[in-house]
Amino acid sequence: MSKRWMTLLGVFALASAASAQTWIWYPGDYEIWLGNRMNNNRTERGAFFPPFWKTDSHFVTVEFSKQLDLAQPEEIEIAAEGKYNVKFDGKLQFGMPDKFTLPAGKHSLNIKVWNQSTPPSIYVKGRSVNSDGTWKVTNEDKEWIDESGKASDTSATEYALAGYWDFNDINTPPSKVSPLRYEPMSYVSVEDKTADGGRLYDFGKETFGRIVLKDIVGHGTVNIYYGESPEEALDLDHCETLDKIRFSADDVRDLATNVSVRNSGDYTLDNTKAFRYVYVAPESGVKVGDVAMLYEYAPVEYRGSFRCSDPELNRIWDVGAYTMHLTTREFFIDGIKRDRWVWSGDAVQSYLMNYYLFFDSPTVKRTTRLLRGKDPVTAHINTIMDYTLYWFNGIYDYYLYTGDKDFVKELYPRMQSLMEYVLGRTNKDGMLEGMTGDWVFVDWADFPMSKQGALSFEQVLFCKSLETMKLCADIVGDTADAGRYGKLASELRGKLIPTFWDESRQALVHNVENGRKSDQVNKFANMFAINYGFFDAPTTKSVMENVMLNPSVPAITTPYMRFYELESLCSQGMQEQVLGEMKDYWGGMLREGATSFWEKYVPTDSGSQHLAMYGRPYGKSLCHAWGASPVYLLGKYYLGVIPVKPGYEEFSITPVLGGLKWMEGSVPTPDGDISVYMNDREIRIKATEGKGYLNVRSGKLPKSSYGKFEKTGDNSYRLFIDTHDEITVKYKHI
Amino acid sequence: MSKRWMTLLGVFALASAASAQTWIWYPGDYEIWLGNRMNNNRTERGAFFPPFWKTDSHFVTVEFSKQLDLAQPEEIEIAAEGKYNVKFDGKLQFGMPDKFTLPAGKHSLNIKVWNQSTPPSIYVKGRSVNSDGTWKVTNEDKEWIDESGKASDTSATEYALAGYWDFNDINTPPSKVSPLRYEPMSYVSVEDKTADGGRLYDFGKETFGRIVLKDIVGHGTVNIYYGESPEEALDLDHCETLDKIRFSADDVRDLATNVSVRNSGDYTLDNTKAFRYVYVAPESGVKVGDVAMLYEYAPVEYRGSFRCSDPELNRIWDVGAYTMHLTTREFFIDGIKRDRWVWSGDAVQSYLMNYYLFFDSPTVKRTTRLLRGKDPVTAHINTIMDYTLYWFNGIYDYYLYTGDKDFVKELYPRMQSLMEYVLGRTNKDGMLEGMTGDWVFVDWADFPMSKQGALSFEQVLFCKSLETMKLCADIVGDTADAGRYGKLASELRGKLIPTFWDESRQALVHNVENGRKSDQVNKFANMFAINYGFFDAPTTKSVMENVMLNPSVPAITTPYMRFYELESLCSQGMQEQVLGEMKDYWGGMLREGATSFWEKYVPTDSGSQHLAMYGRPYGKSLCHAWGASPVYLLGKYYLGVIPVKPGYEEFSITPVLGGLKWMEGSVPTPDGDISVYMNDREIRIKATEGKGYLNVRSGKLPKSSYGKFEKTGDNSYRLFIDTHDEITVKYKHI
Incomplete structure (x- = not known):
């Protein structure tokens, strides 16, 4: 399977290379705009379901500028998405010129674009003058003139380098580019369920795309119920997603979006959905001849691979890779059915798996930019305290795996403002406690776990975030910041043991609440402290025995946290035990019929218990990125490949x-x-x-x-x- | 003239009253969106010319909510501008319902709308449930659920009351409403300038609108050059605004905007312009039969009036009122030809003139909201330090004239964040000095004036701003803030005399620069201190003699600062002298042929000197809101009407x-x-x-x-x- 993608365009992988000329925009703005489109594709039983956190938007007016030094005159072609002007050596040109002849010599070229709906962007093509990532951009040029017409010489305009992808066609502006690809696919079996045409289609495995209704005869509404399981598709009142398409003599109307098109007898839905099973139930009066689908996918390349003597482990790697591919879309998303949003805690794992599978840095960068959004910071990322901290840590990993300092430099101002928000929410000990409006998540745990007071888990992540800030301050050459963040990090790290260590149990306890150290020991903080190297060797050894391998410590039941748990075991040389656990846990999902890995898996559950979550019978996501961790573990701790320097x-x-x-x-x-x-x-x-x-x-x-x-x-x-x-x-x- | 407006729809004046049901949005978002459209109508010789400060945008995803308590069931109609969902008692409804039946009892209704291009807005019409200013809105609902499906009980969602105008038609969503009106008008004379059809049209007075080209024959480009003076319209290379319209067999193309429409023989320009004179110069091959215009205006009511025994003063009032009307559009703008932007220092005078002319509070509120924009604050308003301070002072005036506490409550959070920005830019003495990127404006003065160090003028405005913050903190019931701002205000006020007073010259000197008190005395700080009552009675008397009436102190040459200068004289009972100055200064403009009042007037200039500014021969605006101050002075200090309580x-x-x-x-x-x-x-x-x-x-x-x-x-x-x-x-x- 992996080879087929190799022959496709490596669009995502190529995007980091500057090309001769390309559409450019304010860095991060395309991602924020595209992210809104993607996040807002989520539906719940036919209702539009946007995120509950702040939705940002692009800067609507952006100036692009370039200093020129030309040996000879040259003509440039100019295109913009938005209303624009062209200023040459400070002089505005008439109208919106699509061609302009630049004379030889040193000159300045400025193009200013306004676009409320989509990110302002430009495309310039000349012999030597071409729009690319070296152009400067700003949303606030602050260039006033005085009464004599003299321009200000005290401007504080902050410029950034232009953002771009690989949109190189002058005739296809960024908002018109589809970053995904489509391929027709067929179901593998079909079952009649009712006498009047209700049929259950099985596409053979978890998949994602648009249903195609073919050879429609008659008039009426066709109801479509999706399921990751047959139970879900056939449970009309509780399946998580559905569509209703009404066929009339002249048109076909999507009743969820109120969009109509001409009735040509076939109809491809505009909305994408995740499913393996689709139950198509036409009203009387309308008949569906056949059903197919258009598979939608990101054209990423399978660069990593793994094969071994154990066929089950090979299947685990394959299903993990497929799970990663399904959840790698415009951005790394959590799950493809219910959520379809970008979540920082999920994404930071996708990044790591990606480094061992696609090594698709552009998707990491896009996801990182979207998650951060715009200033002001008014809440934690996804409203979750831990997710803000993972965001910093993802940048640490990105730099380690890619060595890309330019991205660190681009992000640094927004890293600063986010960290200032975090530092504004510390208690008197410099530790993070959940304040009103903060979601302290940690994990979906099956045991009671307090979210009050200072959680050791959050402080471990916070400490790593401060260390990342120090690293990045050094990269951008901000010595004052580097000193400040370094000091905060070492102070906090110095407090971890005094505050949370239980000598008798040889563990970090869960939290300190109202001045009282908790009795609870769980794996979360302890395994992160191991993974980050926060313990010395004897302590690590003791925590392994007393926490990680101690059966009386509550088990982790999400692949999400098993990711870090198994990483901590591997890091201590326990690959043989982890292999067994992978075969038990991920092999267990396969034995339950999984064709992609799940949001949560409790081995002791049975039957339809596996489908339920959030108080809903099919609330659980059966294709969740955080389920794919064997891809990461096998590459990093079995093949054993690790970057030592960035x-x-x-x-x-x-x-x-x-x-x-x-x-x-x-x-x-x-x-x-x-x-x-x-x-x-x-x-x-x-x-x-x-x-x-x-x-x-x-x-x-x-x-x-x-x-x-x-x-x-x-x-x-x-x-x-x-x-x-x-x-x-x-x-x-x- | 004033009566004709009385019969028109009092659209602006009515807007503050809540109506049965109306389109609602996040407060301020419509204004920001509309303001972008308006500010971006500015052109310079056919080039699009957006502001050089940060252009904000509306929140793209907004939730509207209402708690219901219904005696009987009722059906509501729902419309939204954007993609939307409807949640009833926490349950999402299928699709985008345009009708919904609410059962009796206590319920919650939430509607969430996403719209990148125009402000998300809704319209709900029922028997008792109607969208109006009592609905709550948020851009960030932070309503996550836990694994069991339970919604968060620690949400920190911040709600505001919905914004609205008077858009009461379900079929015309906010972005489709035109808040201005149009009326056909004709030129009063025409002069042939060239043998091949170049003609100069005189519309008799300064006006604003769209040129109409009639009875077009042939193909080619018609060039249109606008002038506030005949010199400008005929100076093809230097006039400030122009249009080029190309007529082909099939279509008419605006060459500045690249928008084409079918050629019907007549053509009304899409863009509005300011002019009295229009020079229409068709290329050979095309002939223009006739020219007219569509006058564009805000349907405000002339509620204030003034007549007296002096016909020249009556004419001054009339031309002032007309100047105000021309510059009162979607917002109060500075000038109608060159700028067409909203400037805080200009607007604060428009507000005051408005209270004596239209008393159109909605336009004050719209302008105040637009100027403030969104967080984060990254620069002073319009980049100008004084303009930030005027913004606060405009709220003081608004509250005094209208008594509207609701608007203060709406604005207060953004007043706080702007004041925090200001306080973050004070020197060790708590005074404001221009930092990099700050434009310290004061006035277009004809004498050398330092903008370095701490200017007494800025501190006087700053002190008044802090007093306004205290007043508003008291109104919203924030006693901690009231105490803090009150203390800052009194501390700063206590420093004015010790820092800037020159005993020998009996004046506040201009500034303190590098620890040295300036020798320069000018009127700016002194007259504001008089107007704000910052001097005791003997000091006021002395400053009047030694500064305001002292011919050796440099004269003010803009109507902008003459506004405050003459106010200070009037406040000291010198109406007779001010009457003479009005007749000299504003009468002087009339004698130069003014049909609206100017941005600047230097009585000693002559001929085309009156037209030049900013290093450009026609750079001066001949219709500038700040030119209309007699409207304010005559109402407040001659008719003598002043609010004592809000x-x-x-x-x-x-x-x-x-x-x-x-x-x-x-x-x-x-x-x-x-x-x-x-x-x-x-x-x-x-x-x-x-x-x-x-x-x-x-x-x-x-x-x-x-x-x-x-x-x-x-x-x-x-x-x-x-x-x-x-x-x-x-x-x-x-």
Whole structure:
């Protein structure tokens, strides 16, 4: 399956490269606009369902500018989406010129665009003068003149570098580009349910797209009920999504959106939906000849791969990758049926899985921009305290995996204003407590868990966020900020143990509430502290035993938090145990018939219990991005590929079979790949960029086709790699 | 002239009254949207010319809600501008219902609308349930649910009361309403300028609207050059505004906007322009049969009036009123030719003139909302420090004249955030100095004036702004804020004399720069301190002599600052001198041929010098709102009508002839009028609402048809008025 995408346009992957000329806009504004369109596609039983958090919008007036130094005159073509003007050397030109001849020499070119509906954007094409990411943009040029006509010399205009994707066609402005692709697909089986034409169509697996009604005869309404399960599609009163399409002599009307088109006998729905099963129930008077679908997908490339000796694990990886693909759309979304929104806590996991699957940085950047939105900050991201903190941490990961400093520089002002909001909500100890309007989420836990007072979990995330702020302040060269955030981070980190540590239980307790340290121990804060390296080695070891591997500590029942739980086990070398857990937990979903991974899975549930959530019989999402974590775990902790310096400038490869007989796979890097094959005697690796280390556990010194291993500990050996040829290693399994 | 408007729809004046059902939106959002349309109508020689400050936009997703308590079921009609949903008692309804039956009892109704292009708005019509200003709105409902489906009980949603105008037709949503009116008008003379059809049309006076080209024959471009003077219309290379319309066989194309319509032989331009003269120059191949115009105006009512024994003063009042009418459009704008933007310093004078002419509160409110825009505050209003301060002071005036506390409550959160911005830009002494990006304007002065350091003028305005914040904090019941702002105001006021007073010159000096008190004395800070009552009586007297009446202090040459200068003279009883100055200055403009009052007038200029400004030969605006101040001065200091308590609950009438033989006129109050007639023996007054005092200067006790005068000083008498009948007073002129 993975190969088919390789041949498609790598649209998303290419987008980070500057091209000769492209449509440009204020950075982040296209994402905010596109995000509104995407988030607002969510429906609940035919009702439009926009997010409950603040919906931002693009800047409606934007100025684009470029300083020119031309050896020869040249003519440029100009296009804009919006009403615009062109100012050359400070002089406004008549009308909205679509061509302009630039004389040789040093000149300034400014184009100002107003557009209420869609992001103001321009396209300029000349021999050497072309719109691209080097143009400067501002929403506030502050260029007044005095009585004599002299322009202000004290302007405080703040310029940013233009945003762009890969919209390179002058005739297709950004709002008209469809970033997704479509492919016709058919159902695999159909079942008559009523005598008058009610039929249940099964498309064979979880999918997403537009239903196509074919060969319609007669007049009346066709009701369409969607299900991720047959139970849901057939439960007309409780299925989460539905459509009603009315066929008249002349037109077809979508009764949910009130949009009509001419009746041509076939009808493709405008709205997309997630489903495996579709129950189509026409009113008497109208007959549906056939049903099909138009599969909608993002044209991303499957760059990562994984195969091994265990077919079940291969199936887990495949279904995980498919789950990731379904939830990778204009942005990384949480689930495709019920939610269809962008959530920061879900996205930060998608980013990590993406680095081991698509390595599609543009989708990470788009999602990050959309989540942040515009100033002023009036609530946590998605209203959730933890989700604000994950947003910072996602930037840390992005920088580590891509090495892209430009994106950090673009975001830094909005990182600052968001962190100021967070710092404005700390208690007297500098810790975050939920204030009115803050959703303290953590996880959908099946045990009582207080959200009051200072939660250790939130402080661990907060500490990492402050460290990320310090890192990014250093990148943008803001030493004052770097010092301030660094100090706040180390102060907070210094308080974690004194505030939350329970010596007798060898754990961070859940929270401190009204000055009282809680008795509750759960895994959340402890596993994050392990993953972030906040504990010293003996403490880590003790927390592993007393919390992570302690059966009396409440179990985690969402793939969301199992992601971090299993990461903490892998990071401590427990790949063999984690392999078993993956086969139990994700294998358990497969045995329940999953074709994509779920929002939540409680192994002890049975039958339709698996479908229910939020007090609704089909409220649970059966295709949820956070369900796909094996894609990440297998790449990072089995193939063992990790960037050590930003952007894989330096990497480490620590392959671990974890009980498998053999495995092979590939991990994408910014401009290359690292491929790994391993069995119990041989390792073959190839990295097409960067340099790094291969770490091998072996009973004796391994032999390599390139260079020599050095011993780094008992049964531990390391090989420095500075070649882009394949390296073969023979080793002795211990 | 004034009467003709009386018969038109009083659309603007009626808007503050809640009606049975009307289109509603997030307060201020319609204004911001409409303001963008209006500001962006500005052009410079055929180029689109949007403001250089931040252009805000409406909230794109808004929820409207209403708690219901119905004795009986009722059906409501629902319309929305945007994509919407309807939630009844927390349950989303299918699609976008245009009818819904509400059962009896207590219920909640929520309608959520998304619209990127125009403000989300709704219209609900039922028997008792109707959309109006009592509905609550929010852009951020923060209503998440937990895993069980339970809604959050810690939401921090901030609701506002819905905004509305008088858009009461369900079939005409807000974005489709034209708030202006049109009337065909003709030129008064025409002159052939070229053999091939170039003609100069004179419309007799300054006017505004759309040119109509009639009986077009042939194909080619018709060039249209506008002038406030014939020199400008005929100077093809330098006139400030122009249009180019191309007639082809099939269509007519506006070459500035690239909009085409079918060629029917006649063509009305889409763009409005200001002009008295229009030079129409067709290319060879096309002939223009005739030219006319469609006058565009706001349907405001001339409620104030003034007539007196001096025909020149009557003409000054008439031209002032016409200048106000031309600049009163969707909002109060500065000038109608070049600028066509909303400027806070100009608007605050329009407000005051408006209270003596139209008393059109909705236009004051719209303008105030638009100027404030949205958070975050990233610059001063219009980028000008003084203009931010005037914005606060305009709210003080609004409250004094109208008594409208609801508007103060609506604005208060944005007053706070703007004042926080201002307070974030003070120096160590708590004074405002221009920081990078701040335009410190003061006035277009013809003498060198430093804008560096702390200007006394800015601190006087700042002090008044802080006092306004205190007043408004008291109105909304925020005692903490009231205390804080009150303290800041009194501290700053206490520093004015120590910092800026020059004892030898008996004046506030211009500024303190690098710790050094300036030598310069000008009128700006001194006259504002007089007008705000910041000086004690002896100081006021001394400043009048040593600054305001001192010929060695530089003269003011804009009507803008003459407004405050003459107010300070009037406030000290110098109406006779001010009458002379009005006849000299505004009469001077009339003698130069003015049919509306100018942006600037330097009596010593001659000929085309009067037209030039900003380094451009026709850069000066010959119709500028701030030119109309006699309308204000004559109402407030000659008819002498002043509100003493907010909204004219208590008023004072102090008529002063100032050298006139007689005068009569009317001053509007929120729901009535105060009319005054005076000659040198008799005064007649009638107030149709409120109560107050008539103050008369008289050689002996005046006799009244109602009640008795009390003596209040030498030759000063006061009559308490608590009747709505006309009162006649006989008095002895001193």
